[in-house]
Amino acid sequence: MNETIRGLLTKFGGLPVAVDQIADDADLYSAGLSSFASVQLMLGLEDAFDVEFPDALLNRKSFSSINAIAATLTLILDKRDVA
């Protein structure tokens, strides 16, 4: 999952540093992720994983690092599996 996220981050993140230089737990906003780029990334994630982010998860924390994004996605995918 983290590799897919990294791929999307490369495509949509518009970060000033190479994505492979960013640790899984590094703060993406500190790395330069703008709010516009973060929304593009969210749309890319929704498309790639065939999910819709519920409003309760649409906050800075959910997308603050690669690990946080993976956790957010896992939360949605698990709920879907249960349903």
Added chain:
Amino acid sequence: MNMSVSIPDAGLMARAARVATIAAKHADAVDAAGRFPREAVDAMIAERLLGIQIARSHGGEDADFSKIAELCSILGQACAASAMVFAMHHIKLSSLVQHGSESAWHTAFMRRVADEQLLLGSATTEGGIGGNLRNSICAIAVKDGVCHLEKDATVISYGDYADAILITSRSNPEAASSDQVMTVFLKEQYTLEKTHVWDTLGMRGTCSDGFLFKGTAPAEQIFPKPFAEIAAQSMLAASHLLWSGVWHGIAADAVSRAQAFVRAAARKSPGAMPPGALRLAELSNMLQTLRSNVVAGLKAYEDAKDDPDKLASMGFSVAMNGVKICSSEMILPIVNHAMLICGIMGYKNGTPFSLGRHLRDAHSAQLMISNDRILSNMSTMLLVHKLDTSLLG
């Protein structure tokens, strides 16, 4: 849905009313000269209104945004520039109150603000960045426990008159432009070299001149949280709600003047409905829409304030931005409508029905954080955020 929004007690209202009386007396002179509303701010200090937001345990009065917004409106009905100084001070104070309690320095400073009624200024805009306050060019440098910052601050409202300035910058010289911190600098810790003079259409008394800021202070005065969190969790809501309070005040006073004009006409010609009476009914509806918008915003904040995730959510951000857009757009037609009612007596300066200052002050609302920028941010968020379609929320 609990619709209660706290209303200031009679004592607080009376203190604000005394300040408003003084602010109203000097409003035209402040506007004409583009000077700082010294008398009104001194009255705020005398009535101890600058520390009310601070917790009682730190010397304040625990006033929430609803109470402060009401005070902004009361002052806005008297002198919009004085009210805006009061609002901007409390917007900065909200950062301190909500994000400063984890640091000993900021906690002690909060007590000083309450005890000494210090006026807090803000330096978020910067040459080359403009109003996009979530980015900085300048960077704070920390060495041996001392921080140093230079910023080409194109606007520091009442910069010459503030007792301390809360200023944003990149967190270090290598940081990305969005990796920001906010730092408190006390008056004796900085110099200001004036670069732009605030000679504007309206809001002239805020004296929002541009300055080259140079400050050196102990590094513990840097807020311990990233500015991104402060901006999302307190500044966004505080700015849009308290500004809206001021703008409601401008609109409400314009409506009062229009009503006084119609009532005077009615007394002059008993039995005949005066011209303008129908427009006054329309005007009262417009003011009600504006008020409902601000009250709904205050309510949304009250519901979210204890939940950091909710405050940081897109839904909340869209709601607060919507409050700002609506109130800033609504006040212009309200003042214009009032002018249609008062006619030449509203157009002329120096009559009891003059509305020129209101109209000029009201024009600032769409520009302070440009509505175009806000709409652009909202449109980005609406690509993923699904709007709440319920009536009561």
